Amino acid sequence: MFLKGYLPYRLNLLAELTSENTQAIYRRRHGLTRMEWRVLVNLSEAPTLTASELCERVPAHKTKVSRALAALETRGWVTRRSDEADRRFAHAALTLKGKRAFNRIRPEMVAATEELLAPLSAEDRHKIDEGLKVLERLFGQD
Amino acid sequence: MFLKGYLPYRLNLLAELTSENTQAIYRRRHGLTRMEWRVLVNLSEAPTLTASELCERVPAHKTKVSRALAALETRGWVTRRSDEADRRFAHAALTLKGKRAFNRIRPEMVAATEELLAPLSAEDRHKIDEGLKVLERLFGQD
DNA sequence: GGATATTAGTTGAAAATGTAACTATCAACG
DNA sequence: CGTTGATAGTTACATTTTCAACTAATATCC
Numbered sequence: 001m002f003l004k005g006y007l008p009y010r011l012n013l014l015a016e017l018t019s020e021n022t023q024a025i026y027r028r029r030h031g032l033t034r035m036e037w038r039v040l041v042n043l044s045e046a047p048t049l050t051a052s053e054l055c056e057r058v059p060a061h062k063t064k065v066s067r068a069l070a071a072l073e074t075r076g077w078v079t080r081r082s083d084e085a086d087r088r089f090a091h092a093a094l095t096l097k098g099k100r101a102f103n104r105i106r107p108e109m110v111a112a113t114e115e116l117l118a119p120l121s122a123e124d125r126h127k128i129d130e131g132l133k134v135l136e137r138l139f140g141q142d
Numbered sequence: 143m144f145l146k147g148y149l150p151y152r153l154n155l156l157a158e159l160t161s162e163n164t165q166a167i168y169r170r171r172h173g174l175t176r177m178e179w180r181v182l183v184n185l186s187e188a189p190t191l192t193a194s195e196l197c198e199r200v201p202a203h204k205t206k207v208s209r210a211l212a213a214l215e216t217r218g219w220v221t222r223r224s225d226e227a228d229r230r231f232a233h234a235a236l237t238l239k240g241k242r243a244f245n246r247i248r249p250e251m252v253a254a255t256e257e258l259l260a261p262l263s264a265e266d267r268h269k270i271d272e273g274l275k276v277l278e279r280l281f282g283q284d
Numbered sequence: 285g286g287a288t289a290t291t292a293g294t295t296g297a298a299a300a301t302g303t304a305a306c307t308a309t310c311a312a313c314g
Numbered sequence: 315c316g317t318t319g320a321t322a323g324t325t326a327c328a329t330t331t332t333c334a335a336c337t338a339a340t341a342t343c344c
Contacts, residue, residue, distance in 0.1 A: 002248065003183050007255055008160045010274050013201075015157040017281045018150045033330075041145050051293060059155070064331075066294060088292040088339045106144065113149055117280075124276045131273020132152050134266045138259075139159045175300070193323060206301070208324060230309045230322040 011135075021112045030105055035060060035068040037105075040094070043078065044102045048091040050083075077101055153277075163254045172247055177202060177210040179247075182236070185220065186244045190233040192225075219243055 003009045019034075026037040035058070042057045043049060049057070054065045069092055072078040077098030083089035094102065117125065145151045161176075168179040177200070184199045185191060191199070196207045211234055214220040219240030225231035236244065259267065 001187060003180075003187075006251075007259065007270070008157070008164050009180075010278070011153065011157040011160050013283065014274065014277045014281070015150070015153040017283070018153050018277075022150050035330090038145075038151075041151075045143060045145075052291090061332080062293065063295085063333085066292095067330090070294085086292090086340065090293075109148075117149065120276065120280060127269075127276050128149070128273040131270040132156065134262065134269050135156045135160075136152070138262060139156070141155065141159070177300090194321090203302075204323065205303085205325090208322095209300090212324085228310065228322090232323075 018113075018116065021116055022109055025108050025112055026105060029108070030101070032105075033068065033071070035064045036071055039065060039068040039072060040077065040098065040102055040105075043092060043094045044099065044106075048081075048093040050089045050091055052089075054092070072098065160255075160258065163258055164251055167250050167254055168247060171250070172243070174247075175210065175213070177206045178213055181207060181210040181214060182219065182240065182244055182247075185234060185236045186241065186248075190223075190235040192231045192233055194231075196234070214240065 023034070026032040026034070032040070038058045038060070039054055042054055046053075051062060051065050051069060054060075054069070055062050058065060069078060069080065073080060073092075077095055078092050079095055080090040080092045083091060120128075165176070168174040168176070174182070180200050180202070181196055184196055188195075193204060193207050193211060196202075196211070197204050200207060211220060211222065215222060215234075219237055220234050221237055222232040222234045225233060262270075
């Protein structure tokens with residue numbers, strides 16, 4: 001079997017399976033796309049971010065970030081202020097409403113993941129972490 | 143930082159990063175979608191498969207498999223023959239052209255992945271494998 | 285200073301995906 | 315038989331994603 005040992009396939013499959021549970025939360029329950037959710041998380045971790053910074057951090061193509069920001073702005077969870085010195089930049093930040101929303105959604109996401117991983121021993125979790133860390137180092141994501 | 147330690151995010155990000163190289167091969171170079179590529183691989187590993195069997199093996203929803211099969215058939219890489227005994231089933235198989243195509247693409251994919259993983263020691267690779275195996279067991283994918 | 289090139293971000297059209305409804309075939313039970 | 319229900323697969327429509335072109339602002343270099 002070719003695929004079973006093929007790293008990109010294994011990672012993609014596991015990513016999809018893992019996301020099944022959590023997707024239901026941000027999608028169906030809170031009406032967010034994955035990109036909106038990721039942008040929301042990243043904005044929760046910095047006072048303000050430009051679209052370009054978000055592209056790096058999410059990471060994602062600028063069109064996806066642009067549309068996610070527009071959607072979050074429409075929803076009133078994000079505001080954007082164009083930079084005084086260089087008006088090409090727009091600094092996005094969560095509104096109070098956005099912060100509150102994130103604080104509602106985040107624990108649900110954590111709980112769903114915890115439930116998923118519940119059957120695993122500490123040793124198993126450590127193995128997962130070690131494996132992923134190797135890959136993260138490879139991609140300079142650590 | 144919430145995301146950095148969050149498993150679904152870590153997996154998705156690594157899957158995306160890993161796929162960047164290989165995607166360029168089946169997409170740009172050979173004009174296949176990811177689903178068409180996956181269906182192609184699975185068909186290369188069995189004489190014939192029905193759409194339902196492919197749904198399980200890929201794994202993917204039946205609409206995606208249906209469309210991937212239709213595209214591969216149009217391209218002349220796949221033929222379908224409806225089952226004599228139960229005409230609801232259609233057995234898909236690679237044509238000679240399809241097999242040749244797969245035999246061209248596969249080594250390119252393997253090479254791209256090898257290149258990606260080249261910097262890693264045997265020990266690192268083992269760690270990755272161990273971690274992924276834990277998750278695969280969790281999802282019953284082993 | 286003014287033409288040219290870069291950069292940040294948005295928009296529009298085409299491709300891909302997800303969801304649900306649909307067709308066609310077979311099974312089960314009266 | 316014939317009605318009802320299940321199953322295999324396709325099609326239709328709405329949403330997302332992708333790719334390329336675009337606008338607006340700044341930087342560069344003569």
